[in-house]
Amino acid sequence: PTLPVSEPLLADKPEHLFERGENEVIPQDNPLGFKLDVPLHKYNRGELYNLSIVRGTLTSEERYVINHHIVQTILMLNHLPFPGHLRSVAEIAGGHHEKMDGSGYPKRLKREEMSLPARMMAIADIFEALTAADRPYKKAKTLSEALGIMAIMCRDAHIDPELFGLFIKAQIHLQYARRFLAPEQIDAVDAPALLAKAGLAS
Structure with missing residues (x-):
């Protein structure tokens, strides 16, 4: 734009949105039964968006990153060659955030x-x-x-x-x-x- 221009003090802009790669989306029919709500964007740095969080201090995108740690836990444990008596380790460790x-x-x-x-x-x-x-x-x-x-x-x-x-x-x-x-x-x-x-x- 031709200068000078007015710039709002706070705003949500297109450049604040970071797209989520297709390989980061959990398919609905995944074999391990994960049922996480995956936000559309990987990150949203919008200023108004981040100042409008209803509860706590995390956006839904940030909460998803935190919640995803248990998915990684289960994926890693499922790849380990546990002996028979420890076969349920992934299920036990992976269920502590279920309600x-x-x-x-x-x-x-x-x-x-x-x-x-x-x-x-x-x-x-x-x-x-x-x-x-x-x-x-x-x-x-x-x-x-x-x-x-x-x-x-x-x-x-x-x-x-x-x-x-x-x-x-x-x-x-x-x-x-x-x-x-x-x-x-x-x-x-x-x-x-x-x-x-x-x-x-x-």
């Missing part, structure tokens, strides 16, 4: 479609992530905080409530805490209240 109501990823499995070890792995993964002190982006939760969050996740059909109940009743959380958590993280846990919050007791 009991089928709204998780990468396969949108429901509770009855998941193995018992895969549902157990999801609980272990979440508990470890909430209480870990080595994450630079967040502060480690106390026992009561972490378990309170997980009880709500039971109500939201995110994790298996019966296994969470066993996790509490068998005091697995406490065994883990004594070995791996800092003393200041180990606070009092009201087991009956947690079970009630999880929908397991009145």
